[in-house]
Amino acid sequence: MALNGRPTSPTTLNGSISHPSQGEARTDVLSWDSYFMATAFLSAMRSKDPVTQVGAVIVNRQKRIVGIGYNGMPRGCPDDQMPWGKGHEDPCENKFMYVCHAEMNAILSKNAADVENCTIYVALFPCNECAKIIIQAGVREVVYYSDKRNDDPATRGSKRMLSQAGVQFRQFIPPESQIVIDFHVIDHDSRSLTPAQ
Numbered sequence: 001m002a003l004n005g006r007p008t009s010p011t012t013l014n015g016s017i018s019h020p021s022q023g024e025a026r027t028d029v030l031s032w033d034s035y036f037m038a039t040a041f042l043s044a045m046r047s048k049d050p051v052t053q054v055g056a057v058i059v060n061r062q063k064r065i066v067g068i069g070y071n072g073m074p075r076g077c078p079d080d081q082m083p084w085g086k087g088h089e090d091p092c093e094n095k096f097m098y099v100c101h102a103e104m105n106a107i108l109s110k111n112a113a114d115v116e117n118c119t120i121y122v123a124l125f126p127c128n129e130c131a132k133i134i135i136q137a138g139v140r141e142v143v144y145y146s147d148k149r150n151d152d153p154a155t156r157g158s159k160r161m162l163s164q165a166g167v168q169f170r171q172f173i174p175p176e177s178q179i180v181i182d183f184h185v186i187d188h189d190s191r192s193l194t195p196a197q
């Protein structure tokens, strides 16, 4: 079964289809791209933004995660005391004045000396301000999921800068329609992640 060319069966923690016998390695595991993009979306689930939740994950050349973030208020600015709307005539009453973007948070949270030559996985194509930070940090590749703002000046400017700076960008096309973590089907008592049969 396929939907828009994609398989419809969800990828679950135990793998979706094959059940190799013991002694054989599982083969239908998540690809690296799916793994990191799913992690970016998991991070986005922490965002308090009521409209758009963005997650970002930075991965080095050894496939290690060296930074992760989501869009949110700056440290020390309480979420419940900051504005989350965007329709106020006073810019200081709109979220845009304050929210730190996911990409910036991922870069600033790095647990490595730097993020030179890393890849950043992002739920949404980075805006122009994030592109500046990505370029200046030495990130060499952007993998994005949504390009829904491709007509916005912020996205057009971003693509212009990334292209000029030699930062590659490509869209992630998910090979699976879902990645499911269903705690109810995970067998607590088993040493494998295979649900109880």
Ligand SMILES: O=c1ccn([C@H]2C[C@H](O)[C@@H](COP(=O)(O)O)O2)c(=O)[nH]1
Pocket (backbone or CB within 6 Å): 049, 051, 052, 053, 054, 070, 071, 072, 086, 095, 099, 100, 101, 102, 103, 124, 125, 126, 127, 130
């Ligand atoms: O590259 C980006 C662009 C935007 N964000 C964040 C900033 C805001 O919290 C939302 C966008 O809000 P809208 O109400 O959808 O305009 O997304 C980001 O983290 N990275």
